[in-house]
Amino acid sequence: MRANFRMQRLFIDAPLGPGARHDVSSEQFNYLANVLRMEEGAEILVFNGHEGEWTARLTYPSRKKIALETVEQTRPQPPASDLHYLFAPLKTGRLDYLVQKAVEMGAGLLQPVMTQHVQGRITSLERLQANAVEAAEQCGILSIPDVLPPTKLTDLLDRWPADRRLIFCDEGDEGQNPLPILSAIKERKLALLVGPEGGFSEEERTTLRSLPFVTAIPLGPRILRADTAAVAALAVIQSAIGDWH
Template structure:
């Protein structure tokens, strides 16, 4: 069942069920009452990542208090997508962007990866998780991906489960067309690895290409910025072997 985009959707960190009420925090209170000018009796959609989506009525017992009371489940809970997004951190503004777009494009887990040429850094996992939640609210999904703590590329590969294939975007590929390579992949457990603005080092490329569970793909004839490459790669993976191509 597709999301109802005519109603306001909010993530709340509380259990949901028929009749359960959740008092809005200051951020939700300000957004609903002062920004959207909603009133007592208006309705919103709420979700928490595990109880599905619910239609909730706003109850304002006093001028400074707002309660969201769940009335009816509108959609049952869905599982997280099984596409993992592995990315070298970028500078802050662009980092926020790629986190949001990864969620919109169907990533089920986000793993920052520290590479030799990485230029950005993770200063706040809370900020990145807030970006995940905002994207989830906007794009209508019910499951909320997690952002893991950063890990060095070499350390990650040393303990990587061989049954999950890593697709990495390699500007050194001789071909420009990723489709034949992607269509030859038979595994369903997938991860997409996007390098830093400076690209992978020669040492990192050799290491990745030496591993049997890693597949390198090109992304066309042009050099793409890291944030552009992230969206392009997610789109082509989803369209060929991901959930866009699913017949379920």
Template structure:
């Protein structure tokens, strides 16, 4: 079922059930009353990543308080996307963009990976989660990805479940076409690994190429920035072997 983009959508970190009022926090009160200028009786869409999407009505007990009253389910909760997104952190502005786009493109898990040439760092998981929520609100997405703690690439590989294939973007591939490599993948459980702005080190390249649960793919003849490469890789994976089919 398609999202209704004519109504405002709001993420609530609270259980949602019919006729059970949910008090808006101060930030939500400011957004609903002062930014959107909604009034008593206004209707919005709410979701929490667990209970589906609901139509809700606003009531204003006082000038600084708003109750959000769920009325009816508009969309059931879908299954969590199963595509894991593994990425070397970028600088802050581009990192925000990267998280938002990964949510839009169907990531179910967001996993920062520290590599040898990584230039960015994760200073706040809450910021990553906030960007994920913002993307979900704007794009009609109901499932909020799980955001995990950063981990070194070598530690990630050591504990990686062998039934989930890692697809990584290899700038040193002999071909420009990723299609043949993707067609050869039989596993349904997938992860996408995007390296840092400086690329993977030679040691990391050797490690990744030596693993039978890792598939390198090229992304065409052009040099892409890490955030552009992520969007391009998501698109080709979803189109070839993902949920676009």
């Protein structure tokens, strides 16, 4: 069932069910009451990431408080995406964009990875999670990806599960077309690794290419910024062997 984009959507961290009530946060109150100017009795769509989507009716118990009462389910909870997205942190503004687009493209887990040439850093996991929630609210997505703490690339590779294929965007690859490479992948559990603006070091490229669970792909003849490469890679993976296929 497709999302209804004519109604406002809101993520709430509370159980959902017929007649369930939830007091919104101060930020959500400001958004609903002062930005959208929604009146008592108005209806919105709500979701919590694991119990589907519901219509909810607004009530004003007081001038500074909004309560939501769920009415009926509009969409059941679909299976969560199993595509893991691993990325070297970028500077804050572009990192926000990267996280939002990864969620829109179907990432089910977000893992910051510290590489040798990384230029950004993660100052707040809460900010990353908030960007993931915002993307889900705007795009009709019902599952919120897990956001994991940053980890070093070497540590990540040391504990990598053998049954998950790791695809990494290799800017040093001499090829241009990733489709023949992707079409040869048989595993259904997938992860994508996109490096920093400075690219992977030669040591990192050599290590990645030596591992049996890693597949290197090119991304065409042009040099892409890291956030652009993330969207391009996610699109081609979803199209070739992911949930667009």
